[in-house]
Amino acid sequence: MSSELKPYKKTVYPDYESLVLDWPAERVLRITISRGKVNAMNYQLHHDISQIWRLIDRDQDVNAVIVTGAGDYFSAGGDFATDSRIPHDYNLMLEMLKDAREIVENMICCNKPIISAINGPAAGGGLAVALMADITIAARNAKLVEGHTRLGVAAGDHAALIWPLLCGMAKAKYYIMTGEPISGEEAERIGLVSLCVDDAKLMDKTIEVATRLANGPPTGLRWTKQTLNGWLRQAWPIFEASSGLETLGFFGPDLLEGMAAHQEKREPNFNPRSPL
DSSP, rough: OOOOOOOOHHOOOOOOSSEEEEEETTEEEEEEEOTTTTTBBBBHHHHHHHHHHHHHHHHHSEEEEEESSTTOOSOOOOOOHHTTTTOOOOHHHHHHHHHHHHHHHHHHHOOOOOEEEOOOOOHHHHHHHHHHHSSSETTTTOOOOOOOHHHHHOOOOOOOHHHHHHOOHHHHHHHHHOOOEEEEEHHHHTSSSSSEEEEHHHHHHHHHHHHHHHHHOHHHHHHHHHHHHHHHTTTTTHHHHHHHHHHHHHHHHHHHHHHHHHHTTTTOOOSOOOOO
C-alpha cells in the first residue's frame, strides 16, 4: 500500500450570507458574524455557523481560527422572527435543533484551535459559539447573557455542558438560572473566559494568540485539543438532555410570556404554578 498523501485540494468556502471570512495573519482564518445591528441568527446564519467547522477541519491552509462579531455585538443569538415560528413549524424545529447540536459538536470535533474575540453582547446561539471556542478572549465591556430561563425555556445550546467545567457549579447555577449579565471582566474573574483585555486591544491580542497557535506544532496542538475535549464528550448526555428540554419548552406557555416580555421591554409575569 502506498504511503503517499493524496494530492492537496484547496478548500472552497460557500458565499455565506452573514459570515465574512478573511485572513488577518498567515494560516489564520477569521470568521466575522455579520447580520444587522446585533448579528441575530436567522435559520441560514444558524445553519452556516454550525457547518463551517467541518470545512475548516479539512482545510490544510488553516492552522488556527478566530471567530468574532461585526460592529458592537458578537451575536445576540436567535432572532425572534425565526424563534416565533418554531412552535408552529415542526420541521423547522427539527432543523434548528439539529443545527444547535452541530454548533457544539462540530466546534468540539474541529481539529484546529478556535479563538473567540468576544467584542460585545453575546447570547443564545451566539454565546454558544463564543464559549465553545478553545480560547475565549473577551473585551472588558463585553456582555455575556445566558438568557434562556428569562425567555421561559431550559438552558440548552451549550451552558449545561460547559459552564460547570469552566467556572464551577455554584457560579454556573447562579448565572444560568438568574440570567444575570456578565461583563468581560467578571467572566475572566470567575473563569468563564480565558482572558479579558481592553476593548481597543481585543483584536490585536486575539490575532497574537491565533498566530502563536498557527505557528505551533499542528499535531501536538490538535491532539491536545482532542484529548481535553474528552471532558466534554463525557458530559455529552447532559448536553443532549438540555437541548431536548429547551426544545420542549418552545411548546409551553412560559415561552410565550418570556418572548412577549422581551419584545415589550418589561419583566416577564410567569404563572408561578406548574404541574411539573
